[in-house]
Amino acid sequence: MLQIDIAAADGPARAGTVTTPRGTFRTPCFMPVGTRGTVRAASAVDLEDLGFEVVLANTYHLMLRPGAEVVEELGGLGAFSGWRGHTLTDSGGFQVFSLKPKVDDEGVTFRSTYDGSMHRLTPEDAVRAQSQIGADIQMVLDVCPPLPSPPDVVRVAVERTAAWAARARQAPRREGQALFGIVQGGVDPALRTESARRTVELSFDGYGIGGLSVGEPRDEMLPALAAALAELPEDKPRYLMGVGDPINIVDAVGMGVDMFDCVLPTRLARHGSVLTSAGRLQLRNAAFARDPGPLDPACPCRVCARWSRAYLRHLLQVGELTALHLLTVHNLAWTLALVRAARAAIDTGTYARFRADTAAVWSTD
Numbered sequence: 001m002l003q004i005d006i007a008a009a010d011g012p013a014r015a016g017t018v019t020t021p022r023g024t025f026r027t028p029c030f031m032p033v034g035t036r037g038t039v040r041a042a043s044a045v046d047l048e049d050l051g052f053e054v055v056l057a058n059t060y061h062l063m064l065r066p067g068a069e070v071v072e073e074l075g076g077l078g079a080f081s082g083w084r085g086h087t088l089t090d091s092g093g094f095q096v097f098s099l100k101p102k103v104d105d106e107g108v109t110f111r112s113t114y115d116g117s118m119h120r121l122t123p124e125d126a127v128r129a130q131s132q133i134g135a136d137i138q139m140v141l142d143v144c145p146p147l148p149s150p151p152d153v154v155r156v157a158v159e160r161t162a163a164w165a166a167r168a169r170q171a172p173r174r175e176g177q178a179l180f181g182i183v184q185g186g187v188d189p190a191l192r193t194e195s196a197r198r199t200v201e202l203s204f205d206g207y208g209i210g211g212l213s214v215g216e217p218r219d220e221m222l223p224a225l226a227a228a229l230a231e232l233p234e235d236k237p238r239y240l241m242g243v244g245d246p247i248n249i250v251d252a253v254g255m256g257v258d259m260f261d262c263v264l265p266t267r268l269a270r271h272g273s274v275l276t277s278a279g280r281l282q283l284r285n286a287a288f289a290r291d292p293g294p295l296d297p298a299c300p301c302r303v304c305a306r307w308s309r310a311y312l313r314h315l316l317q318v319g320e321l322t323a324l325h326l327l328t329v330h331n332l333a334w335t336l337a338l339v340r341a342a343r344a345a346i347d348t349g350t351y352a353r354f355r356a357d358t359a360a361v362w363s364t365d
Contacts, residue, residue: 002019002020002206003019010345010349011254011351013345015027015028018258021176023086026343028253028257029260030336032265032332033055033261033262034057037062037077037080039328040266040270041269042325042332044082044083046329048083054085055083056261057077058089059129059133060092060096061095062133064119068130069132077135088135088137088139089139090241091126091130091139091141096121099111099113107164108122122141124171125141127171130173137178137205137206140179141168142182144184154186157211162198165181165198165202169202169204180204180205182199183228183232184211185227187212187220187223188224190227193227196227200232205237207237208239208241222251225252237258237259238257239259242261243262244260244262245264246358250355250359250362253351254351265331265332266328266332269324269328270328272313274295274331275296277296277298277361281295283327284317288309293309295330302333303326303329303333304330312326312327338358
């Protein structure tokens with residue numbers, strides 16, 4: 001149903017191609033987040049023109065608005081949203097747990113953020129909803145505790161995630177859909193190892209690593225990530241969920257991660273913050289009011305090729321929606337260029353130098 005072919009490696013870092021019934025996509029892969037069926041301030045045409053191959057959508061939001069059955073009736077997520085590439089849906093668990101739901105061994109009960117109505121979500125419900133939404137890859141329902149959490153809370157999360165993964169694995173889903181398991185365990189390397197082993201025993205099509213990059217220090221995140229990766233099979237995709245800042249992407253690729261998603265590039269754009277080869281630039285600063293240069297002289301995107309910092313800052317200052325669109329397009333193009341550069345460095349055996357160059361600009365150590 002799904003396989004990854006590794007074309008090149010430089011230490012643990014790997015460049016490959018994932019094949020699904022829909023086609024193929026290349027790794028390392030960054031997936032823009034289209035929470036409600038669209039990436040904010042960007043259309044499916046924008047994403048196609050930029051060269052993205054996979055887009056993520058959120059099960060929690062789509063099952064509430066417009067409803068998973070509506071998306072199914074209208075041809076599934078791709079047809080509904082006008083996106084022709086691959087799609088991945090998360091289970092909605094992260095959003096549900098942010099609402100402090102009632103949790104038991106069977107599932108979670110939560111209140112809709114839209115109208116306050118009560119809803120129940122079990123591992124089987126998550127599979128069924130994602131089958132209706134029709135993404136190429138769906139994720140199991142997991143328990144994602146906030147960090148820091150007491151050890152007993154993290155232990156319960158690992159136990160429930162494993163039990164729910166086993167139930168999801170047995171639930172019927174749409175033909176041709178891949179199902180990824182998820183590794184939890186907080187920042188405890190031993191729990192990460194255990195969770196990864198238990199998830200791999202269930203034999204999923206790929207493996208997500210959740211619950212990291214949620215505020216914990218990097219010197220806690222990276223050992224936990226390494227412990228999980230050490231247990232994951234080499235012939236399946238590895239997906240670090242919710243990570244999109246440049247240095248964490250580059251470090252994780254260097255450790256063997258294949259796939260990433262994050263709202264960071266688009267969220268930064270909506271706040272006037274621009275990703276560049278020299279670091280993050282806050283375009284609202286008065287210093288750019290008369291700056292005729294592009295957002296990033298090293299960026300070949302269509303925004304940098306056409307509009308100045310001064311003009312884009314002007315649009316921000318007067319509240320023009322065009323600014324949000326153009327900055328979003330740039331930040332997405334810049335992030336895609338980063339993962340493409342990572343792949344090129346793997347191909348040429350120069351990943352250590354690429355990592356060092358990235359860290360010189362983006363490291364928070």
